[in-house]
Amino acid sequence: xxxxxxxxxxxxxxxxxxxxxxxxxxxxxxxxxxxxxxxxxxxxxxxxxxxxxxxxxxxxxxxxxxxxxxxxxxxxxxxxxxxxxxxxxxxxxxxxxxxxxxxxxxxxxxxxxxxxxxxxxxxxxxxxxxxxxxxxxxxxxxxxxxxxxxxxxxxxxxxxxxxxxxxxxxxxxxxxxxxxxxxxxxxxxxxxxxxxxxxxxxxxxxxxxxxxxxxxxxxxxxxxxxxxxxxxxxxxxxxxxxxxxxxxxxxxxxxxxxxxxxxxxxxxxxxxxxxxxxxxxxxxxxxxxxxxxxxxxxxxxxxxxxxxxxxxxxxxxxxxxxxxxxxxxxxxxxxxxxxxxxxxxxxxxxxxxxxxxxxxxxxxxxxxxxxx
Amino acid sequence: xxxxxxxxxxxxxxxxxxxxxxxxxxxxxxxxxxxxxxxxxxxxxxxxxxxxxxxxxxxxxxxxxxxxxxxxxxxxxxxxxxxxxxxxxxxxxxxxxxxxxxxxxxxxxxxxxxxxxxxxxxxxxxxxxxxxxxxxx
Numbered sequence: 001x002x003x004x005x006x007x008x009x010x011x012x013x014x015x016x017x018x019x020x021x022x023x024x025x026x027x028x029x030x031x032x033x034x035x036x037x038x039x040x041x042x043x044x045x046x047x048x049x050x051x052x053x054x055x056x057x058x059x060x061x062x063x064x065x066x067x068x069x070x071x072x073x074x075x076x077x078x079x080x081x082x083x084x085x086x087x088x089x090x091x092x093x094x095x096x097x098x099x100x101x102x103x104x105x106x107x108x109x110x111x112x113x114x115x116x117x118x119x120x121x122x123x124x125x126x127x128x129x130x131x132x133x134x135x136x137x138x139x140x141x142x143x144x145x146x147x148x149x150x151x152x153x154x155x156x157x158x159x160x161x162x163x164x165x166x167x168x169x170x171x172x173x174x175x176x177x178x179x180x181x182x183x184x185x186x187x188x189x190x191x192x193x194x195x196x197x198x199x200x201x202x203x204x205x206x207x208x209x210x211x212x213x214x215x216x217x218x219x220x221x222x223x224x225x226x227x228x229x230x231x232x233x234x235x236x237x238x239x240x241x242x243x244x245x246x247x248x249x250x251x252x253x254x255x256x257x258x259x260x261x262x263x264x265x266x267x268x269x270x271x272x273x274x275x276x277x278x279x280x281x282x283x284x285x286x287x288x289x290x291x292x293x294x295x296x297x298x299x300x301x302x303x304x305x306x307x308x309x310x311x312x313x314x315x316x317x318x319x320x321x322x323x324x325x326x327x328x329x330x331x332x333x334x335x336x337x338x339x340x341x342x343x344x345x346x347x348x349x350x351x352x353x354x355x356x357x358x359x360x361x362x363x364x365x366x367x368x369x370x371x372x
Numbered sequence: 373x374x375x376x377x378x379x380x381x382x383x384x385x386x387x388x389x390x391x392x393x394x395x396x397x398x399x400x401x402x403x404x405x406x407x408x409x410x411x412x413x414x415x416x417x418x419x420x421x422x423x424x425x426x427x428x429x430x431x432x433x434x435x436x437x438x439x440x441x442x443x444x445x446x447x448x449x450x451x452x453x454x455x456x457x458x459x460x461x462x463x464x465x466x467x468x469x470x471x472x473x474x475x476x477x478x479x480x481x482x483x484x485x486x487x488x489x490x491x492x493x494x495x496x497x498x499x500x501x502x503x504x505x506x507x508x509x
Contacts, residue, residue, distance in 0.1 A: 010410060013410045014382060016459065016460060017382065017406050017407075017410075017459060017460065018382055018406070019460060041410065041411050042411075043411035043412040043413070043456070043459060044410060044411045044412070044459045045459075047458075047460055048458070048461070049440050049441075049456065049458070051412065051456065052454055052456065079411075079489075080489060081413075081414070081417060081489060082489055083417075083487055083489045084414065084416050084417060084453060085416060085450065085451070086416075086450055086487075117490065118490075119489055119490050325380075325410075328380040328381045328382070329379060329380070329381070330379050330380070330381050330499050330500075334381070
């Protein structure tokens with residue numbers, strides 16, 4: 001089976017919040033783009049309190065919409081709001097109850113996969129696995145920048161799955177872990193706010209050097225909370241921050257250094273391919289590539305798609321546009337178009353997926369003429 | 373810890389500023405806000421609401437919030453788990469100050485802190501707009 005394309009409702013968050021698009025509109029747009037997998041943030045797309053109390057009539061409406069646009073419900077994104085109360089952290093039992101609620105809602109809506117955030121305790125996930133299995137759901141721990149595939153945290157989850165022989169657990173890599181540079185949109189914003197463009201360039205170049213080094217060594221990072229990754233990730237080195245300060249950089253430049261990015265070697269995906277149950281095609285800024293196609297200068301998407309393609313990944317890539325919240329300053333005219341951004345992302349992925357079949361006749365003809 | 377204000381569009385609903393009238397008397401005002409987060413949240417996860425009228429901060433104890441069909445005073449919301457600030461439906465913020473707003477245009481600032489387990493605390497997201505009161509003495 002070939003790789004399938006979809007989208008998460010996260011991509012159209014502004015349109016949904018303001019009411020410019022309805023749930024049906026987002027599905028229709030995805031179908032028009034050519035995708036077949038609808039991923040959803042439940043508390044974003046379920047209207048009128050249906051997240052807490054899912055009504056039968058909404059479930060029927062949801063199923064009708066999926067059928068109408070030939071879509072399938074792919075992944076439901078869930079959260080662990082263990083900080084719900086200010087005076088204490090939710091106990092693991094309470095966190096599990098919260099997760100079970102999500103699982104039941106996702107199951108009734110026909111989702112097959114659950115995206116779990118990296119800050120959910122693995123001991124809670126351990127208990128959630130059999131419950132998910134009964135509901136025909138896979139639990140995918142998201143590997144999201146600045147966390148990396150090569151961390152003790154990721155290994156712990158892997159070990160647990162092998163030890164339990166749990167077939168319904170895995171990973172959901174987010175393309176943000178293949179970050180090529182401090183984000184173009186953030187650099188532009190920093191410069192608008194008075195950052196020195198030369199120092200910004202310097203930070204970008206240093207990031208690239210560090211990213212390359214990281215991709216070559218691939219040491220397992222032992223302590224891997226997001227905070228600790230800021231010091232270990234390619235963008236977040238304390239040394240770089242000190243250099244930037246010496247050059248005269250301030251708050252804006254330092255924000256580019258501590259930007260929670262990382263670069264994992266795309267080939268590392270092969271080592272965990274059996275465990276990849278869904279993919280978040282995170283992207284920030286799809287621009288014309290000058291060759292008739294599109295690219296995101298921030299993410300090493302093309303390389304990653306080639307690795308997935310050539311190693312037989314046959315699940316979904318769910319396009320996740322994350323440029324909108326970086327361009328919402330009140331003084332700026334809005335120029336991004338989430339729908340066009342997702343369309344371009346799909347065009348780029350399809351371009352890479354069809355590479356092996358392109359130009360065969362041209363090549364054959366050329367060789368044949370030369371033989372003569 | 374000082375509040376950090378992060379400006380972002382689309383939080384204030386245009387033309388939502390109104391005076392609250394009771395027994396023919398202006399007793400306060402209200403406006404509608406969209407949640408500055410990419411999903412709806414239980415009210416307990418709202419960390420703070422900062423409303424400024426013509427530069428003056430409204431004390432939180434004067435604020436109540438209506439969402440998902442229920443109304444809570446600010447002092448009550450830290451325990452509200454099952455009522456959500458819905459994603460597609462703005463919340464109504466009501467301020468009872470026994471005077472309401474004078475006729476005409478006011479500079480309104482509205483910032484909301486959402487408590488997200490993986491984000492640093494203390495960040496209030498919102499915006500400022502010139503708004504006309506829809507009904508005033």
